């Protein structure tokens with residue numbers, strides 16, 4: 001056999017993208033999280049069919065163009081995973097993932113999207129498929145800014161975030177990051193999807209908790225222009241807006257990690 005043929009490089013099995021590939025052991029993690037959630041975290045959901053949910057999840061993106069993902073792709077998955085969050089218990093967040101989840105981990109009757117089954121299963125994972133193969137692409141996946149915005153991961157989060165907001169009722173909450181300039185970011189999922197999918201017939205009030213990093217200088221973020229923008233949007237949507245800087249129960253959690261800081265010692 002001529003040497004040249006032996007050295008011929010195999011063409012890549014999948015298209016090459018700019019973002020990291022599917023998380024290793026994606027399917028096992030997904031299924032494991034489904035069982036942990038339904039058997040341990042919320043045992044009232046113990047009759048959930050995790051195998052069926054796992055299959056519906058992967059069917060939404062396998063053998064498909066990872067830049068052509070649609071809400072419809074995820075519809076069968078969404079239909080298998082309806083979950084009721086009680087009124088007044090929804091917590092949104094933007095640029096404050098860790099703090100918001102620290103809070104709901106302690107305040108167990110409050111729910112972020114990641115405290116519901118689908119959010120819990122998918123949080124922190126990456127996934128994509130390919131038209132030319134029925135396998136996941138572990139090499140690379142589309143980067144949402146550099147490749148395409150309608151990629152399988154972004155469309156999933158847009159779809160589940162939309163439903164999470166549509167289902168909310170009563171008073172809803174949002175943890176915002178007051179230590180960055182765009183505390184309310186119109187381009188974020190919260191600003192783009194969640195705010196506009198709240199139903200004013202069901203959601204009468206949105207309470208924003210603007211939290212400052214403990215090390216940063218205190219500033220009055222409820223009156224900042226980006227938060228004022230949120231206030232105006234809610235006004236046109238007939239939803240009452242209430243804003244609190246450094247909401248105390250969340251501040252106390254920040255203080256657990258930084259007990260010696262002056263704002264924890266003296267300002268409580």
Ligand code: NAD
Pocket residue numbers: 091092093094095096097112113114119123124144149153154157158161164187188189190191194
């Ligand atoms: P954020 O800006 O802090 O983003 C949250 C995460 O989503 C980050 O990892 C960010 O890199 C990623 N992200 C944001 N927009 C994206 C996009 N278009 N494509 C791919 N990744 C994107 O906060 P946010 O955007 O306001 O999203 C948080 C809110 O939306 C929460 O209320 C939550 O309900 C929901 N959400 C959760 C996740 C998650 O990873 N658990 C992702 C998106 C949205």
